[in-house]
Amino acid sequence: MKLQYSLILIFTGLMALILLGINLVMYSMSSGYRKHGFYLSMENSATIVARAVLQQEKAEDYYEIKNSILQHLEDEEEYIIRVRRDKTNLKFPESLPLEKAFYWEAIKNGRAHHYQDGVYYVGLFIHNSNSEDDILVISTARDYEGDAYRKRLKTTLAATYLGALLLMTLTSIFFSKKLFGPMVQIIQKVNSINAFNLNDRLDKEHSLDEISELQSTLNEMLNRIESAFKAQQDYVSNTSHSLRTPLTIIAGEAEIALAAIEPGHKAKHSLQMIMQETVKLKHTVNTLLELVKVTGSGQKDTWKVTRLDEVLHEVLQTVGKMDGSFRLKIDYSDLPENESQLMVSANEHLLSLALSNIILNGFKYSGNKEVWVKLISQTDTIRVRVTDYGIGIPEEEKELIFTPYFRASNTEGFEGFGIGLPLALEIIRMHNGDIQVDSKQGKGTTVMIMLPVAKLLQREGQEA
Template structure:
């Protein structure tokens, strides 16, 4: 079922339930008031009958008896029955009145008591105890009658409420259709715009309406997701373009060298030279392929993290770069270390191999480009965060180069002619992010670059 139809149905049922509850309240309140008013009229009629009949000197003359019967009956189908203190029928306005219901209630009608009940059909009856003139007990007076006017008004009220509810139901359905359409109109616009977005038009964005309600927040979330997808697609296009170029270059060189060797090399020295060139091209191709595989691997599922000491990972990385750059000076300092703890410092949850790779990439870049010593500092930024900084004295990067530095296979102008494929920093950034941290590079052209890493640590 469409959301619009669901909203209409729920809104209609809610309003209809409120209407019916209110109508039922009005109807039954009116019915109770009608019954109370008519009961009051019956009580007045019973009191009047007691005053007129029980204070007369005699009720035995037929003519007086007949005229009195006709004079006292003022309500539709009114019936009056009076029982003496000895529970015998003293007077009745009609000889054919069924006295069984009245006699059944004589015992419960004591002094000062009054009761009402439904006699038969639409007749309503009230019974009350009336004191005898001489103080000799109480008479029981029963008056029955039909409230034709009150019931006619009650029926008219019921028909009026029924018609009003039917009309209100139609108005409610129309209002529900209008308001559901109005409420879902932004969703319709979002849906129409979303259908226009494809892989070739990721620059489109969804309308955000007033920017404040829930639909606007949803559109903003979608736009943020589209921006991420657009960036991912652009990065993928750039990656594929650069990867195809980087892979094609060593492959072309390798194939060309082997073809030349096969065609023209006739001596062993010439063959050895061709083999050496082919081997260098194969090694470059292998290194590039391994870098691409590592980048894809870190984006996939990782093994479960275990407690790792970041200083040990740093030590392993320093051992490798010192062997690769023996003439470079490497300085390591520690700062802001907690003193009031017996727990192991620099402990975090992670993968030791990946963290060592990330630190090795940062140190390798610094050693590759630095003209002076490489300074590494490891410290506690706060009790829950480790900060590691690697600073070099290289040529530095421009703001434009910094904006592209995390793109796979991107190489700055200063990196041209130096070994590498532009995969180290993208791989390092993703490793740090997978460990819940962040990597930030700051650089000044001609003064060097500083790579800062923040990682969450285990509680001390």
């Protein structure tokens, strides 16, 4: 779980527990005060009743005071029990659901309280100095108003608790976004930086010192990475330029030698192999140079509207020169009648390089088995599907195949540098297209190149 969500849950959960405890304490204290007050009212009422019993001549006065001053108690009843001084022959009311312990507690302590099934019971023992019998008054009543009060209190506290819990959740989310929002932006920005945009930097717009310090640290790290990568690019570029001239000379000399020797000469096969390997090596050198060019500046060369099937035809000729044993099958069955749907706005050299890299990968990783290429035209998109039946790509490594210099774990026996697919993807994206790869290890790979037709690009340029 992300730290942001963990903090939200911890803060909200902790505050929910604290608020729940406060609500329980408030309810318990309020309910306790209410119950205590009701018992006190019952005791006052029982006291007056006891005085009226003890002083019969003033009974009416006591009852008048009780009715005019004291709170009226719902369903109030009083039971008078005369208690002999020796506490013998005591008879308690059988209609009351009270245990004998309640009566003896009242006699011993002077009062006793009990609550059962919504009914309050109060026992009040009054010592009578003028008689041999003392008075035990048992008072019963219901607190309907108190029950309603507790019900309202429960509802109020529950609603307040839920509202406060919602407010705390929203508040914690708000402040977590304020706190972690810059962190998320930094993570997204850093994840978007790759070999093709190493010159991007984090924007230092946050007032928090820690966030600004983190951005500065990451920018300094990116500066060091860019410097190291630039040095690597310069080295590859210089080396590639140094190799192009001798490779061109070797290819030219081999071609002259092939033209000069007689048919059937035993050196002819060797010269043909020299020619093929030289062409492959030149292609690798050109790929390295283009990778340096694209990743270094990202600028486009001269573009023009061209037919994709013609670009693909040139790619096939280039691939054929590299190795005459390559068996490339072309399917033009889905070509549209309207040739405008085949037009793309492209740099022919770069687009040819991307397509040839993908096709050559098909041959390389399938042991020179057949590679099928199909051109598929749609209303606003034209697709090139390249299918091979080679070693495939491990499922857990599919997301890494477009990372520069990455090679799958099952390619140890094959030559390569891990730059063909990353370069192809970057070139296709420069053409506002995309690449999708579907592969099963041991069964082969299908690469789908998608490019927008030129008329859509032209329309977008006019609207802009």
